Amino acid sequence: MKHYGRFYIDGEWVEATGSRTFELVDPTSESPFATIALGRAEDVDRAVAAARRALPAFSSTSKNERVELFENIINVYSSRSAELAAAVAEEMGSPISSTVQVSGALAHFKQAIVTLRDYEFERRIENSIVRREPIGVCGLISPWNWPIQTPATKVAYALAAGCTVVLKPSEYSPTSALMLAEILHEAGVPKGAFNLINGDGPVVGTALCKHPDVDFVSFTGSTRAGILVAEAAAPTVKRVAQELGGKSANIILPDADIAAAARWNVERGMFNAGQSCHSPSRILVQIGHLEQLLDHIRVEAAKIRIGDPRSGETTMGPVVNKAQFERIQRYIQTGIDEGARLVCGGVGRPENIERGYFVRPTVFADVTPDMTIAREEIFGPVLSVISYDTEEDAVRIANGTPYGLGGYLFTSSPEKAWSVGRQMQAGRIFLNGAAGTPAAPMGGYKQSGNGREMGIFGLEEYLEIKAMFGFSELAA
Numbered sequence: 001m002k003h004y005g006r007f008y009i010d011g012e013w014v015e016a017t018g019s020r021t022f023e024l025v026d027p028t029s030e031s032p033f034a035t036i037a038l039g040r041a042e043d044v045d046r047a048v049a050a051a052r053r054a055l056p057a058f059s060s061t062s063k064n065e066r067v068e069l070f071e072n073i074i075n076v077y078s079s080r081s082a083e084l085a086a087a088v089a090e091e092m093g094s095p096i097s098s099t100v101q102v103s104g105a106l107a108h109f110k111q112a113i114v115t116l117r118d119y120e121f122e123r124r125i126e127n128s129i130v131r132r133e134p135i136g137v138c139g140l141i142s143p144w145n146w147p148i149q150t151p152a153t154k155v156a157y158a159l160a161a162g163c164t165v166v167l168k169p170s171e172y173s174p175t176s177a178l179m180l181a182e183i184l185h186e187a188g189v190p191k192g193a194f195n196l197i198n199g200d201g202p203v204v205g206t207a208l209c210k211h212p213d214v215d216f217v218s219f220t221g222s223t224r225a226g227i228l229v230a231e232a233a234a235p236t237v238k239r240v241a242q243e244l245g246g247k248s249a250n251i252i253l254p255d256a257d258i259a260a261a262a263r264w265n266v267e268r269g270m271f272n273a274g275q276s277c278h279s280p281s282r283i284l285v286q287i288g289h290l291e292q293l294l295d296h297i298r299v300e301a302a303k304i305r306i307g308d309p310r311s312g313e314t315t316m317g318p319v320v321n322k323a324q325f326e327r328i329q330r331y332i333q334t335g336i337d338e339g340a341r342l343v344c345g346g347v348g349r350p351e352n353i354e355r356g357y358f359v360r361p362t363v364f365a366d367v368t369p370d371m372t373i374a375r376e377e378i379f380g381p382v383l384s385v386i387s388y389d390t391e392e393d394a395v396r397i398a399n400g401t402p403y404g405l406g407g408y409l410f411t412s413s414p415e416k417a418w419s420v421g422r423q424m425q426a427g428r429i430f431l432n433g434a435a436g437t438p439a440a441p442m443g444g445y446k447q448s449g450n451g452r453e454m455g456i457f458g459l460e461e462y463l464e465i466k467a468m469f470g471f472s473e474l475a476a
Contacts, residue, residue, distance in 0.1 A: 002034040008181040010050035011191030027093040027318040039199035044207040047195040051164035054192025059134040059162040072187040089309040091173040093317035105152030111438040112156040132463040134162035136215030139208035144170035145275040161462035209233040241451025246405030249398035250280040256410035262296030264433040274381035278406040287387040318357040325357040328380035335373040340364035404445025
């Protein structure tokens, strides 16, 4: 069994200082396939020191130099796309038929070039020159459900800003991030500008957040973990940006194409086995259209092809691990116990599957806003259909949650779309299944986090603001 015992620090692969290891399990077979070394605070110290040494030179590079670096990264990354897709399938079960896990990361490197080329780091405001400068050494903590795209997004904008970084990928899905380190090395990222340490949150994550030489922390993960990150970072008064949990609502207005709304919601809600913080896990439909919607949902759910994520025919693989599987099973049973109507799916593995962390695509109807499955983030292929009477009721129910990451809306009326969309309390609102763009910001309201990623807003997370007075004639 392969052992990943080294970290990428200061442009080299170095041995971990400790002896703790973590076993990686293929969620399809439930069999271990590798182990990784878990870092210690001493490893974090080494990586942060390397990033600090590299900062003066790297932060002084020009936009053109960074653009050229990104072009190299894109070329090397593209040559390893198939390897990355295979790694993601093995480590967390995302099907290779869904290319977005890998292609999404590439899109963010490409968008970083566009954003960087057009961005002006200085502007005049009356008698001042306002500069945006690299914030410094950045600690990047990424989750297991997007094991290559989320690290790539954070790394892309941090490097575009001229910052140096220490990345901690999730210990549950680190192999694709290790490949990213190899890609960045081959592309010529300067020594110390990018560093990677494997480890768990309580040790490596906490050490990164507390470290006095880390200037900024970008965290993606659960709201519970995000609170711990903020608490750990608070004594050093560093800036923290977080993208946290979600319980996104999809409001289907009575004039919507019900069949299209059902098709899109099942595809998006079951994508990545429901392990997406933006998943439209609450479907809000006017009571008179409930049964019509459920008929379409049953048809769409039956189209899902569950199986080995390495097969091109599979559209939904397993969830990431045993703990996640058992957690989702408890939520499904809770939905049944609290009186929700099971439309499809249910507890247990899908038919004819005896091994692996596979969950039956599950949809509940007659769900009320106070039920557990309507309030808590399940992070699995479980959707809740909630009926409403009026448009005002729909908006109230949609906003009646501590989360505010994504919001979805189906209607044929542009006027209603604009009115309702403006009232939804979430960082991203999608109309009639519209696609997003990496140029636009992503982030949440309320307990879904703070700060933004992607595009100009994502770049500015990694920049500090300086006002300079009396320098107008000296500025270029």
